[in-house]
Amino acid sequence: MRAVRVAEFGPPEVLRVAEVPDPVPGHDEVLVDVAAAGVQFVETLVRAGRSAAVPRPYTPGRDVAGVVRAVGPGVDPALVGTRVSGQTASSGGGYAERAVLPRHSLHPLPGSVSLRDATCLLGPGLTAVSLVEAARVRAGETVLVEAAAGGVGSLLVQLAKIAGARVIGAARGRKKLALAEELGADATVDYGVEGWADRARRAAGGRGVDVVWDSVGGAVGRRAVETLAPGGRFVVYGIASGSGTEIPGALVYGRGLTVIGYGAGNPVIDHSRRHALQARALAEAAVGRLRPVVGQCFPLEEAPRAHEALTARATVGKVLLIP
Structure with missing residues (x-):
């Protein structure tokens, strides 16, 4: 072969x-x-x-x-x-x-x-379902999805909508933003354009977002932290930029933020758990709710x-x- x-x-x-x-x-x-x-x-x-x-x-x-x-x-x-x-x-x-x-x-x-x-x-479905659970997304909250047109990000946009959240899709370039909108994002921001974090906060009603899913890290992740409302959750699951997000301790303390780390090697995700999470993503696709x-x-x-x-x-x- x-x-x-x-x-x-x-x-x-x-x-x-x-x-x-x-x-x-x-x-x-x-x-x-x-x-x-x-x-x-x-x-x-x-x-x-x-x-x-x-x-x-x-x-x-x-x-x-x-x-x-x-x-x-x-x-x-x-x-x-x-x-x-x-x-x-x-x-x-x-x-x-x-x-x-x-x-x-x-x-x-x-x-x-x-x-x-x-x-x-498989891998993206497992990750996306796990991330929605880790962030404890509730109906009526606002979430920011980095790389919203990617393999995981495109699923997160849809799963967050299924959970009843308002979604802001962040990506680079009109083609990717258009896909995020097509998948259900309520608003989009281009993080290749200066001032995108301010636009994301305005899209969240000025208060800020409740959840950020950070897969990019670096300067994008650092700006994304600033979009969080007091008590918000920052979920890190990738460093596509090549460097992690630096999160000032004073910002975390001052706003009461929660930082949640995620890794594919997380020991709590054993074979049966991994299989069950993937099965949930497949089930949503089977009935046409997840594309x-x-x-x-x-x-x-x-x-x-x-x-x-x-x-x-x-x-x-x-x-x-x-x-």
């Missing part, structure tokens, strides 16, 4: 397609013919050697959807032919024509959810272009590889 392999850390060009043997499912595992594999920003950092090192050579990718081709010992053979989504083990393996998934990660898919949409609701956004699709051979598009912030929604 064909798979993307990384023999050494470096620029996107180190992503190369090679012929490798089909993986063999072990106990409690299934082999899936991959219809779509999700590309995550963290995978660009690992590839570049800027995040947790992994043994090389390796095949990146965790979020996949496809059709079960074979099952390992301990798995019901009736699953063969089933449309599923799921996440590979932490070592990756998703950027390939076939991938092995642990049985506990599988989500059999209803006909109302496409394989490509399902791929968008996953497929931004760009690339063939396996163009994995370098997919990584370049992500790092250049040139994408909306989720980026997929199609074997």
Whole structure:
């Protein structure tokens, strides 16, 4: 089969397609013919050697959807032919024509959810649902979503609306702001334009917002802190800018702010919890209340272009590889 392999850390060009043997499912595992594999920003950092090192050579990718081709010992053979989504083990393996998934990660898919949409609701769905819970969003509150047109941000806009909140979508450029509006944002601000934080506060009625979801960090995150109303919650879940948000202690103390950290490695999110959170996102999509956004699709051979598009912030929604 064909798979993307990384023999050494470096620029996107180190992503190369090679012929490798089909993986063999072990106990409690299934082999899936991959219809779509999700590309995550963290995978660009690992590839570049800027995040947790992994043994090389390796095949990146965790979020996949496809059709079960074979099952390992301990798995019901009736699953063969089933449309599923799921996440590979932490070592990756998703950027390939076939991938092995642990049985506990599988989500059999209803006909109302496409394989490509399902791929968008694994890592991003888990993160977005978790973030809404972590922020304890209540009906009538106002929230600010950074990167509101991204894979997670686009889901947060919709989930916050489902929770009854007023949503301010923050992004860079008219195309991304238009998508946030299409997804239900009540107001949008371009954080590439000076004075955006003041405009966000005005959009919140002058009082400020109750919740900020910060995935950008750096100068954007620092300005976003200033949009919070007294007693607001600042939820950090990414540093796409390359640096974290510096939050002055005096500001936190003076306004009674709560800072909440989130990480994919949070030990409270075990296998069963992870599966349940993803299932909630899939259920919302199945009934038409949550719309996953497929931004760009690339063939396996163009994995370098997919990584370049992500790092250049040139994408909306989720980026997929199609074997």
